[in-house]
Amino acid sequence: MAEIIVVGGGVSGLATATLLARTGFEVSLVESHQLPPPELGPDPDLRVIALSPASERILRQCGAWELMDLDRVQPWRWMRVWESAESSGVEFKTTDINEARLGHIVENGNLVRALYQAADAAGVMWLNPETVSQFNPRGAGVELQLKSGSWVRANIAIAADGAFSKMRGMAKLSWKYVAHQQRAIIAEVSAELGATEAAWQRFTPRGPVALLPLFNGHYSLVWSTADAEHLIQCNDEEFEEMLSMVLGGRMGALRLFGPRHCLTLGRGFAPQWCAEGLALVGDAAHVVHPLAGLGQNLGLMDAAVLQEELAWHPLSQRALRAYERRRKGWVWATQWTLEGFRVGFSFGIPGLDRLRSAALEYVGGNRTLRQFFINQADGRWDAPRWLREPVEMERRRESR
Numbered sequence: 024m025a026e027i028i029v030v031g032g033g034v035s036g037l038a039t040a041t042l043l044a045r046t047g048f049e050v051s052l053v054e055s056h057q058l059p060p061p062e063l064g065p066d067p068d069l070r071v072i073a074l075s076p077a078s079e080r081i082l083r084q085c086g087a088w089e090l091m092d093l094d095r096v097q098p099w100r101w102m103r104v105w106e107s108a109e110s111s112g113v114e115f116k117t118t119d120i121n122e123a124r125l126g127h128i129v130e131n132g133n134l135v136r137a138l139y140q141a142a143d144a145a146g147v148m149w150l151n152p153e154t155v156s157q158f159n160p161r162g163a164g165v166e167l168q169l170k171s172g173s174w175v176r177a178n179i180a181i182a183a184d185g186a187f188s189k190m191r192g193m194a195k196l197s198w199k200y201v202a203h204q205q206r207a208i209i210a211e212v213s214a215e216l217g218a219t220e221a222a223w224q225r226f227t228p229r230g231p232v233a234l235l236p237l238f239n240g241h242y243s244l245v246w247s248t249a250d251a252e253h254l255i256q257c258n259d260e261e262f263e264e265m266l267s268m269v270l271g272g273r274m275g276a277l278r279l280f281g282p283r284h285c286l287t288l289g290r291g292f293a294p295q296w297c298a299e300g301l302a303l304v305g306d307a308a309h310v311v312h313p314l315a316g317l318g319q320n321l322g323l324m325d326a327a328v329l330q331e332e333l334a335w336h337p338l339s340q341r342a343l344r345a346y347e348r349r350r351k352g353w354v355w356a357t358q359w360t361l362e363g364f365r366v367g368f369s370f371g372i373p374g375l376d377r378l379r380s381a382a383l384e385y386v387g388g389n390r391t392l393r394q395f396f397i398n399q400a401d402g403r404w405d406a407p408r409w410l411r412e413p414v415e416m417e418r419r420r421e422s423r
């Protein structure tokens with residue numbers, strides 16, 4: 024019998040399992056896909072994540088950061104966000120936050136492989152490939168039946184099995200999900216006028232379009248749009264032309280490399296994150312729009328806060344409740360802020376366009392506001408003590 028069973032071996036589940044195993048708990052992890060994860064191919068994985076500095080620290084605490092193929096981890100030091108073709112918008116820079124970088128762009132495959140190795144080294148036991156078919160609270164613990172028929176017992180279970188979590192349903196926790204009209208087209212592109220280590224995002228009434236720098240000098244495109252059907256069906260030349268147009272020509276000619284994929288988008292939230300003997304983390308608890316690249320960063324912070332609470336109150340329901348109290352309000356507020364941006368930028372009314380562009384320019388000219396937005400995205404205010412203190416110490420060292 025393990026002390027903790029984590030269900031789901033995506034980034035949130037692997038990070039939770041690793042942090043808890045490194046704290047000294049006996050941890051098992053159930054994952055439906057075959058582990059270890061596949062090797063990376065020469066071409067970039069289209070599923071990329073913009074990781075904040077706080078997430079980098081969490082991954083270092085897992086012992087996973089150094090295990091990534093660091094030649095494929097792209098730092099990002101500058102970002103421009105704009106709306107109308109005439110306005111310059113906001114420019115976020117490393118000098119705004121006294122950090123060496125705003126974050127890193129990492130392929131999901133690279134991160135999952137490194138976390139798998141870190142979890143394995145920390146002593147996580149693998150139940151794989153497996154899924155859970157029944158979940159029951161039992162006495163002071165929980166029991167789970169696996170698809171293969173065997174039963175496993177633990178003091179607590181953690182559901183990290185993604186947006187369509189079966190564990191959440193089995194624990195009878197409700198889920199509020201709204202599918203967006205927009206879908207995301209993801210692809211690899213190159214830009215004639217792009218700069219390395221720079222990210223770009225333009226808000227349009229049809230949805231935001233973002234270009235994140237990749238390790239090979241190209242960009243990962245995340246184009247959230249209400250016109251996804253046409254954009255996935257049109258030919259490459261037409262797509263490149265429309266992309267160049269939607270970016271207002273700022274990045275010159277754009278060239279597509281490889282296939283385009285289309286992902287559905289939605290907003291999901293679990294009103295309760297805990298049941299008897301169970302807590303939700305990552306997308307199993309909350310799904311946000313990718314416009315600020317926050318979903319995975321929120322999942323990693325869930326893992327860090329849950330680890331801290333369980334270290335303080337080992338294997339107790341009290342720890343799960345405290346985790347829920349600390350995280351839920353913050354994530355809820357983040358989700359509605361993002362929703363405000365998504366809806367606010369979707370009205371194509373001429374007067375409103377000018378107002379929004381003026382607001383962006385105002386933020387662009389105000390360092391305190393730029394700092395506020397970057398720190399908000401980093402989620403550092405909600406961080407566990409072990410994550411905050413090194414930051415404060417580094418800051419003090421730098422300011423001397």
Ligand SMILES: Cc1cc2nc3c(=O)[nH]c(=O)nc-3n(C[C@H](O)[C@H](O)[C@H](O)COP(=O)(O)OP(=O)(O)OC[C@H]3O[C@@H](n4cnc5c(N)ncnc54)[C@H](O)[C@@H]3O)c2cc1C
Nearest residue numbers: 031033034035055073184185305306313316317318319320
């Ligand atoms: C277009 C797009 C761009 C994004 N960009 C960013 C970004 O730049 N930055 C960012 O922070 N976030 C981003 N996100 C969000 C991010 O991808 C998600 O928040 C993140 O993948 C959630 O990770 P997770 O581990 O919680 O869930 P998942 O990645 O969904 O992992 C769930 C795991 O559980 C396993 N599983 C599922 N069911 C079972 C079961 N019954 N039994 C066992 N195992 C099971 C699955 O196989 C999977 O491994 C983006 C999302 C989209 C759609």
